[in-house]
Amino acid sequence: MKPLKLFQQLSQPPTNPHTQPAPQKFDVADLYEGPASERAFADDGGLPLDEKLRQAYFWIVNHAIISPHYDIEYHDGPSQSYTFGDTKAKLNLPSAQSYSSFVLMPLLNFAVRRRCLLIGGPGRGKTSSAVLMGVLAGYSIKDVRRAMQHGQPQMTISDLLGNPLPADLINAQKMEDITISWRKWLSMRVRIIDEYNRIPTRTQSALLTVMSDNYAEILDHIYECPEAAWYLTANDDAGGGTYHVIEALRDRIDIVVVALHFNTRFLNNLLIRIEEGVRPEEVVPPQIVFTEAESERMYKEVMGIEFPPELRRRLEFFASQFEFCEPAADQLEYKTKDTAKLASIDLHALFAQETGKDRLKDIGSLTRNGLSVRSLMTVITFAKALAYFRGNGEVGIEDLRQIIPFVLHDKLTPDLEAPWFEAPGNAVFRIDRIGWIRRLFDLACSEYDRLNLDKDDPVGELDKQFNSGLEGVSASEVRTRLAKIERLLTEWSKGRKLYGHIFDDLLKLKYLHQRYTNYLMWLEWKA
Numbered sequence: 001m002k003p004l005k006l007f008q009q010l011s012q013p014p015t016n017p018h019t020q021p022a023p024q025k026f027d028v029a030d031l032y033e034g035p036a037s038e039r040a041f042a043d044d045g046g047l048p049l050d051e052k053l054r055q056a057y058f059w060i061v062n063h064a065i066i067s068p069h070y071d072i073e074y075h076d077g078p079s080q081s082y083t084f085g086d087t088k089a090k091l092n093l094p095s096a097q098s099y100s101s102f103v104l105m106p107l108l109n110f111a112v113r114r115r116c117l118l119i120g121g122p123g124r125g126k127t128s129s130a131v132l133m134g135v136l137a138g139y140s141i142k143d144v145r146r147a148m149q150h151g152q153p154q155m156t157i158s159d160l161l162g163n164p165l166p167a168d169l170i171n172a173q174k175m176e177d178i179t180i181s182w183r184k185w186l187s188m189r190v191r192i193i194d195e196y197n198r199i200p201t202r203t204q205s206a207l208l209t210v211m212s213d214n215y216a217e218i219l220d221h222i223y224e225c226p227e228a229a230w231y232l233t234a235n236d237d238a239g240g241g242t243y244h245v246i247e248a249l250r251d252r253i254d255i256v257v258v259a260l261h262f263n264t265r266f267l268n269n270l271l272i273r274i275e276e277g278v279r280p281e282e283v284v285p286p287q288i289v290f291t292e293a294e295s296e297r298m299y300k301e302v303m304g305i306e307f308p309p310e311l312r313r314r315l316e317f318f319a320s321q322f323e324f325c326e327p328a329a330d331q332l333e334y335k336t337k338d339t340a341k342l343a344s345i346d347l348h349a350l351f352a353q354e355t356g357k358d359r360l361k362d363i364g365s366l367t368r369n370g371l372s373v374r375s376l377m378t379v380i381t382f383a384k385a386l387a388y389f390r391g392n393g394e395v396g397i398e399d400l401r402q403i404i405p406f407v408l409h410d411k412l413t414p415d416l417e418a419p420w421f422e423a424p425g426n427a428v429f430r431i432d433r434i435g436w437i438r439r440l441f442d443l444a445c446s447e448y449d450r451l452n453l454d455k456d457d458p459v460g461e462l463d464k465q466f467n468s469g470l471e472g473v474s475a476s477e478v479r480t481r482l483a484k485i486e487r488l489l490t491e492w493s494k495g496r497k498l499y500g501h502i503f504d505d506l507l508k509l510k511y512l513h514q515r516y517t518n519y520l521m522w523l524e525w526k527a
Contacts, residue, residue, distance in 0.1 A: 007063050007278055008285045013047055015054040016097055016391050046287070049298045050391055053111060056136055056288040057389070061103045064132055064280035065125050066269055069260045071434075072099040072402050074390075087428075097390075105257040105406055106133055106231065108385040110190070110290075111298055114378065115211060115230040115252055117196075117410075120259025122235055127194055128281065130231035134190040135284045137229075138291060144192070144281075147185035151198035153242050157206045160199075161186070161216045162223075180221045186210065189228045189295065196232040196249075198242040208249045254378045256409035258434070305384040306394035310454060315379065315400065317453065317501050318444040321363050322412065323370025324500035327353040332506065337369050348417050357497055359419050363440050364500040366420050368413040375411045382407055397445075405437040412437060458488055459505045466512055470519050475527070478520045485513045 041048050047055065061067060076096035083090050102125070109116035110133050118126040127148075134144035149160060162182040172178045185191055193199075199207065210216050211230060216223040232253065273279070290298070327350055328340040340350050347368050359365045382403045387395040414421075416430050429436035453460075462485065489509060496502065 007280060007283045009059075009063070010055050010285055010287060011058040011062070013051050013055065014391075015051065015058055049290075049294060049301060050388055052288060052290070052294075053107065053298065053389055054391075057099070057103060057107050059285060059288055060107070060129075060132060061100055064284075065103050065129055066262065066266050067100040067102045067125070067260065068263055068266060069100050069102065070094065070098040071101050071260075072104060074098050074398060074402075101406065102129070102257055102259055104386075104389070105255055106130070108382055108389060109133075109231070109255055110136060110229045110295075111302055111388070112381050112385045113189075113227045113229045113295075113299060114254040114381065115232070117253045117256045118231065118233045118259060119256060120235070124259035124262065126233040126259050127192075130190075130192045130194075130233065131281050132284065133229060133231060134188070134192065135281055136288065136290055137188075137190045137295065138289050139188065139190065141281055143184075143188075144190070147183075147188055148192040148194055149185060151193060151195040151242075153198060153200060155199050155203050157203050157218070160203055160206055161210075161218055164219055175220045178219055178221065180218050180223070182216065182223045186216055186223055186225050189226060189292065191228050191230050193230070193232045195234060197234045197236075197245050201243055201246060204243070204246050204249050208246070208252065211249070211252045250410060251372070251374070253410060255382060255406050257406060258409075302381075302385050302388045305387050305392075307380055307384065308394055311395055311397060311400060313453065313457070313460070314397065314445060314448055315376070316504075317448045318404075318441055319371050319376055320504040321440075321444060321500040322367045324364055324498070324503040325350065325354075326498055332503075332510075335503065337367075341369070348415055351415065351418075357499070360423060361443075362499060363420075363443050366415055366418050366440065368415050369411075371408070371411060375408060379404055379407045401438065401441055401445075404441050405434040408437050409433055412440075459508055462488075462512055463508065466515065473519075475520060475523045478516050478523065482513060482516050482520070485509050485516075 046052070073092055073094040074096040075094055079095035080093040081090055082093075106116055106118065106129050118129060120126055131141070131144050131148070134147075135141060139147075149155075160183070162180050165179045165181060168178040193207070196204075196207075206216070210225060214225045214227065216225065323336050323338065325337045325340055326335055328337065328343075328345075329335050337347065340347055351365055354365070357365070379400070383395045383400045386399045386403050387393075390399070392399075414430070414433075414436065420426055421430055429439060448454075462481070465481070489506070492502070492506070
């Protein structure tokens with residue numbers, strides 16, 4: 001087979017024959033968009049879009065980005081595991097289709113149009129991966145490279161966004177008379193910022209506006225940008241750039257992907273590319289290129305993936321562990337790490353004041369912060385994308401477990417002085433951020449199962465009862481529900497230690513009590 005044809009060879013569908021297509025849910029808009037069976041397929045009448053996304057993945061991982069690291073592991077039944085060396089390093093042989101995070105996560109980011117940061121040393125394929133995403137969006141390799149923004153210390157806002165026309169600056173009587181020549185990259189559906197941590201702070205603020213609000217502004221002129229998938233790269237995300245990245249900009253990054261090392265056993269692949277003069281980004285098969293309409297439809301299909309209530313409950317329990325800080329305030333609502341952070345208090349010294357809790361088991365004591373609303377929404381979005389990529393109609397617990405470390409990589413800050421890191425086998429998690437966050441999720445799930453919260457969740461029952469509505473509920477029934485909340489609070493106040501999940505439950509009960517109290521006052525006034 002000729003080298004070019006070899007590099008353009010696609011996997012035969014179905015690429016994941018054991019999965020089932022995502023069920024289509026009826027929507028009024030369906031009546032105007034045609035049959036669901038038509039919407040599930042590509043514009044050219046070819047493969048369903050989830051299958052097309054998988055074909056893109058397998059082409060990239062087999063022919064473009066050399067990343068033989070199947071670190072996103074799935075298991076279907078028993079699997080083999082081996083240990084090596086003094087540290088008992090474990091090698092798992094997954095029994096189900098597994099994936100390379102360095103290829104899969106940027107591709108999922110492409111599907112859901114979010115903001116992905118690729119980090120790792122020079123020459124590990126970060127920029128090449130981002131360029132491939134631009135080619136998958138239908139742009140020529142020349143346009144992608146020209147539109148890429150290269151971070152450097154002299155970059156100005158005009159370099160980033162555009163310039164006013166010189167003639168207008170001279171002749172204009174008012175701001176509206178000035179024409180702005182906007183940079184072409186602002187209109188693209190894939191935007192690449194190479195070495196973003198070398199951009200000056202003032203220019204970072206302009207970049208933040210584009211990333212977070214999808215518009216650019218120069219001299220009171222506004223350019224509305226289309227939705228896009230962002231790819232930012234950095235050789236070192238721990239302060240190694242020319243400029244410190246402002247916190248608000250870091251917070252807008254949705255997912256972090258670490259470029260793993262090059263496996264020297266694949267040097268022959270590089271030799272073939274050198275000898276044949278082949279650059280993978282220049283030979284992307286047209287069958288895996290997504291049109292704008294396909295990208296839009298794929299995003300809607302991803303959002304249609306179900307996130308089951310029982311899985312949402314586990315995510316709630318996991319996320320509730322981290323914000324609570326008992327000695328941070330007097331009033332319950334303010335007992336949070338954010339309160340302590342705003343007061344510029346030494347967090348580790350404050351955490352040490354907490355008594356009565358086992359700090360080796362309380363995973364809330366391992367972080368210096370909690371999770372934002374944006375972080376939780378991003379977790380759900382990417383979990384849906386992963387389930388969609390695997391051809392499933394709903395998110396599974398393993399999808400959530402695999403995606404959480406990449407979304408929360410820069411969102412959860414560890415307290416490296418916590419006693420937990422001193423326990424046997426835990427020291428490695430001071431370095432391994434992905435493994436640490438995954439271990440936190442596993443520990444939270446174990447505690448969730450121990451507490452039997454799937455079957456014994458009184459707050460969940462009260463919440464379900466409230467969400468059924470207040471219309472027609474009598475004053476006597478409201479008093480009964482108020483009494484039930486008060487009895488539960490009385491029971492919990494008898495010697496129970498305060499943990500993050502209890503903290504959230506207490507505030508939920510207070511919320512329900514207040515809603516019922518207000519409703520009862522209204523009923524009595526009405527009577």
